[in-house]
Amino acid sequence: MAVSPTKKKILDEASKLFQERGYLASSMRDLAKRVGLKASSLYSHIGSKEELLQKICFDSARGYLEGMRAIEESDMRPTKKVEQLILLHIQIATTDVSSMTIFSEEWRHLSxxxxxxxxNMRRDYERRFGRILQQGMESGEFTEMNVTVCLSTIFTSLRWLHRWYPEKRSISMKALEADLLRFLMNGLRK
Amino acid sequence: MAVSPTKKKILDEASKLFQERGYLASSMRDLAKRVGLKASSLYSHIGSKEELLQKICFDSARGYLEGMRAIEESDMRPTKKVEQLILLHIQIATTDVSSMTIFSEEWRHLSxxxxxxxxNMRRDYERRFGRILQQGMESGEFTEMNVTVCLSTIFTSLRWLHRWYPEKRSISMKALEADLLRFLMNGLRK
DNA sequence: GTCTATAACTTGATAGAC
DNA sequence: GTCTATCAAGTTATAGAC
Known part of the structure; x- marks a missing residue:
């Protein structure tokens, strides 16, 4: 299971490159240059370009699904669960910026x-998130509204983090998280 | 200023194609096939592939900026202005789906x-939107929080419309707009 | 494992006959 | 205006020497 240092470097640089330019606009020559190799040498470590995209996408997906399961199994109120899920997204977005971008936007280039x-994994995650929102509405913690509207709004608004974060650091991370969480929870309340 | 029928058809099909597959993944041969021509014939009507992207991006930008100006010039309260801006986004997203997508995500392939x-146009728009949010916080209509957080959240959450809308029609357009508007205005309130 | 060389293919765009 | 033919450049990936 140990990944060689070169392979790890390739994966890291691929994440960054795909994030900056997008998967299609990133060539294996570009990637090789960043790693410090010739393009052909990459193929001693990996099978194909798409294999890199697959690894990034599915590793990210695993992170979300594990977090979701831990939260589902707890006995918190829906309000607290949604808070925790939002914080999970924020945490992933701020600790693994490039993967988050690729996960959000480049997955469609998978074959x-x-x-x-x-x-399927994505839909599964969305359904489970939606179920918690539904419970919160039924228990009267959230205002009644279309679940898909809430869900999509929360997801996409958590997605801007990965575009914004690497740039400006004028506002502290903690303050940012607090305001974003407040805005979204505010949106749900009665 | 009259655009020939063929040119119009090329523009329309380009919008749809770029939306479905992304700009880079769309070839001129794909586009030609949809229009019912050979790829080389496209160049009797347009100058280049990127020219199509430019037209779509800047036409969209114009729509937003015109709407913004009308709202700025009115003497509504900040709350009402933000409501109107959100409705403007919803209206653009639901009447011109493909352009909205390209405007949101494919612009970075412009040279x-x-x-x-x-x-620059984008930043201008964001600043003006931010100024209205700021005014609303100062007048006490909105809760005090980081303006960039509000702004980015509103923008990106309005952006999911263009992914969602073409598919499901189970919820009526009016109900959707109402819930989305409510969610976002809720997020701003004290 | 890394390199050079190259295969096999796709891309945007042009030339020139009709 | 549309076509066929083609160019020039770029793509992922492989072969084989070292």
Whole structure:
């Protein structure tokens, strides 16, 4: 299971490169240059360009799903669960910026059957998130509204983090998290 | 200023194609096939592939900026202004789905000097939107929080519309707009 | 493992006949 | 205006020497 240092470097640089330019606009020559190799040498460590995208996408997906399971199994109120889920997204976005971007936007360049598999995992996650929102509405903690609207709004608004974060550090991380969490929880309340 | 029917068809199909697959993943041969021509024939009507992207991006930008100006010039309260801006976004997203997507995500494939110009227009729009939010906080209509956080959250959450809308029609357009508006205005209130 | 060389293919765009 | 033919450049990936 130990990953060689070169392979790790390739994966790290690929994450950054795909984030900056997008998967399609990133060539294996660009990647090799950043790693300090010729393009052909990359293939001693990896099988293909898409394999890199697959690894990034599915590793990220695993992170979300594990976090979701831990929260589901707890006996918190829906309000607290949603708070924890939002904090999970924020934490992933701020600790692993490049993967988050790729996970959010580049996954559609996966080929089958990976594309289908990714979509399934995503839908599973969304359904489980939606179920918690539903519970919160039924228990009267949240205002009644279309679950898909809430869900999509929360997801996409958590997605801007990965664009914004690497740039400005004028506002402290803690303050940012607090304001974002407050805005979204505010949106749900009665 | 009249655009020939063929040119219009090329623009329309380009919008749809770029939205579905992304700008880079769309080839001129794909586009030609949809239009019902050979790739080389496209160049009797347009100058280049990027010219299509430019037109889509800047036409969209114009729509937002015009809407912004009308709202700025009115004498509504900040709350009402923000409501109107959100409705403007919803309206653009639901009437011109493909352009909205490209405007949101594909603009970065513009080359200079268009890229710089686009960024400037975007920043201008964001600043003006931010100023209204600031006014609302100062007047006590909105809760005090980081303006960039509000702004980015509102923008990106309005952006999911263009992914969601073409698919599901189970919820009526009016209900959707109402819930989304409510969620976001809720997020701002004290 | 890394390199050079290259295969096999796709891309945007052009030339020139009709 | 549309076509066929083609160019020039770029792509992922492989072969084989070292």
């Amino acid at each position: 089958e059957p990976y594309l289908q598999e990714f979509r | 200079e000097p268009y890229l710089q110009e686009f960024r």
